[in-house]
Amino acid sequence: MFAVTTAALLVAMALAMCRALLGPTAYDRVLALNNIGTKTVVLIAVLGFLNGRPDFLDLALVYALINFIGTIAVLKYIEYGDLGAGPRRDATGG
Amino acid sequence: MSALLLLSLAVPAVGTALILLLRRNPNAREAASLVTAGVLFAIVLRIYGAVSEGARPALVLAEPIPGIPLALEAEPLGVLFALIASFLWIVTTMYSIGYMRGHHEKNQTRFYVFFAFAIASVMGVAFAGNLFTLFVFYEILSLTTFPLVTHAGTEAARRAGRVYLGILFSTSIGFQLLAIVWTYKLAGTLDFQDGGILNGRASAGVVAVLLGLFVFGIGKAAVMPFHRWLPAAMVAPTPVSALLHAVAVVKAGVFAVLKITVYVFGIDFVAELGASVWLMWVAAATIILGSLVAFTKDNLKARLAYSTVSQLSYVVLGAMLANSRGVIGSGMHIAMHAFGKITLFFCAGAIMVAAHKSEVSQLKGLGRTMPVTFCAFFVGTLSIVGLPPTGGSWSKWFLGMGSLEAGQTGLVAVLMVSSLLSLAYLMEIPLKGFFCKPDEPPHHEGIHEGPKWSLVAIVTTAVACVVLFLYPDPFYRLMTMVAGP
Amino acid sequence: MSEHLPILQVVVPLMAAPLCIFLRKPRAAGALAVLASWSALAIALLLLREVLSTGVVSYAIGDWPPPIGIEYRIDIVNAWVLVIVATIGAVVAPYAITSVEREVDPHRIPLFFTAYLLCLCGLLGITITGDVFNVFVFLEISSLSAYALISLGRQRRALTAAFRYLIMGSVGATFIVIGIGLLYVMTGTLNMADLAALLPEVWDSRTVKVAYGFLGVGICLKLALFPLHLWLPNAYAFAPSPVTAFMASTATKVAVYMLLRFFLSIFGGHFSFDVMGLDLVLLPLALVAIVSMSLVAIFQVDVKRLLAYSSVAQIGYMILGLSFASVTGLTATLLHLFNHALMKGALFMALGCVVYRIGSVQIGAMAGLGKRMPFTMAAFVVGGLSLVGVPLTVGFVSKWYLILGALEKGGLWMGVAGIVLLTSVMALVYVWRVVEVAYLRDFVGDDRVREAPWSLLVPTWALVLANLYFGIDAVRTSEVARGAAEVLMMGIGSS
Amino acid sequence: MSLDFFVSHYNYWVVIFLMMVGFYILISRGNLIKKIVGLNVFQTSVFMLYISMGKITGGTPPILLDDPHGGGEAVEHVVYSNPLPHVLILTAIVVGIATTSVGLALAVRIKEAYGTLEEDEINRIEAQTEAAE
Amino acid sequence: MMDQVLSVLTWLLLLSGGFFLLTGAIGMVRLPDVFTRMHAAGMADTMGAGLILAGLCVHSGVNLVTVRLLLVLAFVWFTSPIATHALAKAALSGGARPYTLTGTDADPGDESHAGGGAPSAP
Amino acid sequence: MRHGLPEEIDHLSRIAVLWGILFGFWLLLSDHYTALFLVFGVVTCSVAVFVSARMGIVDRESVPVHLLWGALGYLPWLVWEVFKSNVRVARIILAPRLRVDPSIVHFRASQRTDLGRFIYANSITLTPGTVTTGIVGDDFEVHAIVQEEIDGTEENTMNRRVAVLEGEAA
C-alpha cells in the first residue's frame, strides 16, 4: 500500500513537472515547483517510514522549510528583482 | 696553477665591475679595460708556460647534474685559443677606444662591459674541461655578445640581433645539445680526453650523424647553411665585428669543432671510420660558396664577412680531415686567420671612421690619403690568402698537406681555387686604394688616417701577421702537443 | 610536536586562513599569511629531512588506524612536492603584500590572504594525504579558493575567466569523484596503500578501467593537459599577479603529482603502462601540447597570457617525461615539477612588478622597460632563459633528463628529443620577443615609472637566484627526483 | 547485453541519462546560471549513483575496532558505526553546494560587470575590449 | 481486530490521499491559468499531504514518529497557504491576467465588492 | 516611544512563554532524555528566543498564546471546511467538461488585527477553491475558481468565526 502511495506521488510529481516545463508563465513554474517540493516532502516521509528510518522525517521537515523559503525568495526576486528590499510601509498596518 | 684558470674567468669579470664603477670617467674606464686585458694576457701566458711543459691544470666549479661537472682544464688547444683571444682583446680594446670615440657611439660603457663579459666567456670556452662546460660558455658567449650586435638599437640592429641569436641558439639547442646528450648516453661521460671518449663506442653511421650534429650545431662555426647570422651581424660597430670574426665568436665555434673532434671523437677513431668525409665536402662547399658570395658584395664589411664564412670552413675542414697535419693546420688557421682578419676589419673600421666610406667601390685612390691603413690591409690580405711572408701561409700549407695525407686530392684543388678567389676579392681593395684614380669629384680632402689608438692597433696586428710567419713556433708547438708531429 | 608535523603541514595554513579575516587590516593579514606560509615551508623541509632519513612517515587522523581512518602518508615523492608547493607559497606570500595593493580592492585584501592560505592548505593537503577521498576534498578546497583568487583580478575578465575555470574544474572534480567512488565500490577502501594492495585482484573488471578513465580525464582537466587546457590561459592572464605566480607554480604541479600518485602508486606502473597503455595515450597529447601551445604563445600580445600558454606547453614536458615510462623520464618529470615552479614563479612575479608600476603587461607597453626597471627585467631575462633551457639555469637540468630519457629509448624516440629541442627554440622566440621589446625599444610610458619596490624585488629575485642556484648545483635535486622516480616506478622500466 | 542487463542496471541508466542531461545543459546553454544548473544536475547524478549503488550508503556493518591505544586489548563495544559512506556523500554534496555558491557569486558579479549573463554577449563585449586595446 | 481496523483505516487514508493528490495534479495540467491551478495545487497540499501523513500516523500508532509526522503536516499546512498567497499576489502585481469565461480580463483593481469582476456564464 | 512597566512585563512573559513552547517542541522532537540533552535543549531554546527577541519579533502576533483556547474549536471546523472544499474542487476538476468560472472579488473583513487577518486569509487560501490574493487594510481580494465558492455562506461563516476567535482573546 505504501508502494501504491509512492506511485501516486511519483505520478503526481510527473504531472506537476509537466506544468513546470510547459509554463507558460513564470508563476506557473514556481507553483509547480513548489507543489513538487511539497510532494517530495511527503515522499521522503513515506520512504523513511517504509525503510524504518524515522530520522528521514527530520529531513522531510528540512526539505519543507527550504521549499517554503525558496518559493518566497523566488517570488520576491520576480516581484522586486531584489531579495533584500525592505517592506513597503505605505499602506495601513504593518 | 688551477687558480689561474679561475682567474682567467674572474679577471674579465672584475674588469666589468671596474668599468661599471668608472663609467662617469671615460679615460679611467678605458684604462681599466686595457689593464684588465693586459692582466688577462699575462695570466694566459702563465698558463701557457705551464701547459707547454706538460702540465694540465684543472678545476671543478660546480656539479649541476650528477656526473656532469662544470669543470675547467687547460690543454694545449685551449691555451692556443686563449692566447689569441686574450692578446687580441688588448689590441681590440685599443682600437675600440679610437673607434668608439671617433664614431661618437652611444652606450660606450655597456659596450666595454659586455666586451669584457664576452672575453670571460671565451676563456670559459677555451678552458672547458668537458662538453657540458663548453656548451655552457658557448651559450653565455652568445648571450653576452647579443647586446654588442644590437648596439646601435636601430630596427636593422634588432633584426640582425634576432637572426644572430635565432640561428646560434636554435642550432645549439636543436643540434648541439642533442648531440651532447647523445654522447653522454653513449659514453657515460662528457669529459674531454685524449684520444676521445666515443672511441669504439659508436658505429660509423652514428659517428657520422653525431659529428654532423656537432658541426651544424655549433652555429658559430658558420658552416653553410647556418652562416646567415655572420653577415647579418655586420650592423654592429666595427670593433664588435672584429671581436665576432677574429677574437671570440666564430673562433669559439671552430675551436669547439676542433676540440670536440679531437677530444670527444678522437681523430684516429674518426679517420678509421671515415665518418667525417661528408662533412669535409660540406666544409669545402662552404669555402667555395663563401668566396663566391664575397665576390658579389660591394659593402666592405659584408665582403669580409663572407670571407670569414669561407675561411672558417678551412678550420672545420682541417678538423674533419682527422689527421695530424690537418689538425695542426686547423689549429694554426684559427690563429692566423684571427690576426689576418682582425687587421682587415680594423682597416675597414678606420676607413669608415676617417673617410665615412663603407663600399668597396668608394675606395678608389683612398690609399694615398690613408697609406698606413691600406698597407696593413694589404698585409692582412696576404695572410688570409695564405701567401708569404705572413702567418697564413703556414696554416694553408698544413691544411694542404693534411688533405693529401687523407687522400682527398680534390680538397687540395678546393683550397687552391678558394685561395685564388680570396686573393681576387680582397686584393681589389688595396689595389683600388693605391692605383685607381678617385671618381669625380674627389671627396678625399680633409680625410687622413684614422684615430691614433686605432692606428696603433692596426699596425700591431699587421706586424703580428708577418711575425707569425717568421715565428709560428708557440702555436705549432701547442698543436703538435694536441695532434702529434 | 615533531610527530605531528604531517597534520601541522595542513593545519597551520588552515587555521591561519580564518584568522586573516579576523585581522581586518590588509597588512596584518599579509603578515599572518607570511608567517603561516613560512611555517609551512619549515614543516615541509623538516618532513623531507625525516623522509630522507627514515623512509615513509605515516600519521593517522583521529587515531583511527589507517585502512579505516584517514592517513597522511609521506614518502619521498610527496615530500618533494610538498617542498615545492611550500617554497612557492612562502616566496609569493610576502610578495603579495605589496603586489595586491595595486591589484586587488583594498577591502578584499584580507579575503585575498584567506583564500591564498586556503589554496595553499588545499594543495598541501592533496599532496600529503594518503586517502583518495581526502584528495578530492582538498582538491576542492584549493580549487574553490583558486576561483575566488582569480576573480579578485581588477579587470572584469577575471570574473569570466574564474567562471570558466569553475565550470571546467568542477567537471574535472566530479570526474575524479566518480573514479574514486568506483574504486571504493570495487575495493571497499579509500586508503591509497590499501587500494594499491587490493586493486591487482580486480584489474580485469570493467569498473576499474572505467574508474581509471574517469580519474584520468578529471586529473588532466585539473592539470590543463592539452586539449583540456582551455580554462588556463585566461585564468592566468587575468588573475592578480601573485595569484598567477602561485597557481602557475603550484596548482598544475600538484595535479601532475595526483596523476603520478593515482596511476603509478595506486594503480601501479604495470597496470598503467602494460594494461592501459597510458604512455601511448599521453605521448601524443604531450607532444601536441608542447608544439601547439609553444606556437600559440609566440603570437600572444599579453605577456601573462603568453606565459600561460607556455605553461600548458611546459605541462606537456612533464607529461612527456611520464610517457617515457622510465626512471629517467620520470626523473625529468619530477625535476621539471620543481624547476618549472621556480621559473614560472620568477617570471610571473617579474610581470607582477611590471603591473605594479605600469599597470599592464601588454607587450607594447613594456617597451624600454629594460632601462626603467633593470632589476625586474633582468629577473625576467633569467627566468626566460631558464624557460628556454639555457645551461646553468634549472630549465636546462630538466631538459637534459628529458632528452636523455628519450635517447635512452632509442629509435623513433630520437624524434621526440628533437621535438623537445625544437620547442625550446620556440620558447626562445617567445621569451626573446619580450626581451627585445624591453631592451631595444625606447620607453614610451609615464616618465615617473621607476624600478619596482624592494618588497617585490626581493621575493622575485629569491626565485631568480633559486633558478640559477639549482641550475648550477642540481645534484641534490636530481638525486631526490631520481629517488622519487624510483619509488614511483617500483622497478618497472628502470634502465 | 540482454534486456535483463539493462533492467538490472536501471540505476546506471538513470544516472547516465541525468549525467548526459547535465552535461548537455552545461555545454549547450549560453546562460551562465543555466550552466550552473547543468553542473548541479551533473554532480547530483553522481551522488545518486552512489546512493543507488547501496554499497556506499547503508548496509555497512558496524566495525569492531581495536582500540588504537589499548595495546592490543580489543574493545568490545562498537564505538561508532562506520560513518564513512555517509560522510562521503555528504561531503561531496557540501562541496557541490559550495561550488554552486561560488559560481552564483561569480555570476552576480559578472552580471554587474557586463550587464548580461549570456555567454555570447559576454564574448562579444570581451572581443570588443580586446580589439580596443 | 483492532489491528485490522487500523490497517483498513490506513489503507483508506492513503488511498484517498492519493486520490486528492492525483486529482490536484490533473487539475494542475487541466486548468486554464495560474490562478485556477493554485486551487488544484492547494488540494495536493491540504488533503493530499494531510491524508497520507494521517495514514502514516495511524499506521505508526502513538509514538514520537507520529509526533514528527504531525509536525511535518502542521508545517505544510502552515506554510502552504502563505506561499500560495504570495504567489497569487506576485502574479497579480506582475501582470498575470486571470482567466475568465468570456475571455475579457477581470480588473484586479476593481473596487466593487462581492460578485464583481466577471459576468456570469451564459 | 516610552516603555511602560506593564509592557515590559508583557514582553518578558511572552518571551518566557515562547521559551516554554520551544522547549516543549524540543522534548517532542528529542528522543534522548539524558541530562546532557536537556542542557542542550535549554541552550537551544535560549538561543532561539534570544535571537528572536533581538530581531524584535516576539510579540502578540508571533506568540499568540491568547488564541490557544479558541483555536481548539476553530481548527477542527477548519479541517472539515478544507475537506468539503477539496471534494467540491475535485468534482470540478474531474468533470468531463471543465466548468470553471473564475472571478476575483473584493470584500471587507471584520478582523481588527493583522493576526486576525492573517488567520482569515490563510484559512481562505487553505480551503481549495479560493485564494486570498491581496489584503489592504480590511479589504480582502480573493480569487475563486467558481463564483459559488465565494458568494456562499462559508465565507461569511469563516469571517465571523475568525473574528470571534480574535475577539474572544482580546
Add this chain to the structure above:
Amino acid sequence: MREEVVVRVGAKVLTPFIIMFALYVHFHGDYSPGGGFQAGVILAAAFALLALVYGLDAVQRVLPPWFVRMCAALGVLIYAGVGVVTMLLGHNFLGYDALAHDAQRGQHYGIMAVELGVLVTVFGVMVSVFYLFAGRGRREP
C-alpha cells in the same frame, strides 16, 4: 500598494521554531555526521526568511556582514582547534578519545565540537552568499 501581512506574520511565527529546529538537528546529528552542515543551512535559511520579509537592512542590523564573515572563519578555527586540542592532550589530530576519560564520551564531545565548527562555518558562508545576492539587486531600479 499591496502589503504583506500574511508573509510577515507567517515569518514571525516561524522563525523561533526554525532556529530551534536548526540547533536540534545539530545536537541530534551526532549519530549520523553532517548534522552541523544541515543545521548551518537551516539557521541561515531562518535569517534569509527574515531578510526576505523585513528587508536586508533589518537583518543586517542584528547580523552585520562582518560578523557573518567572522562566523565563517570562526567555524574553521573551531574545527581545527579541536584537532589541536586533542594534539596538545597527547593524541593525534582529531583523536577525540583525548577529550574525556571515557573514550565514547570523548568521541561524542569531539564530534559535537567539530560539528559546531561546521555549523558556524556553513551558517556564515550561507548568509554571506545570501547577503551577496540580496545586496546586489539594490543597484538596479
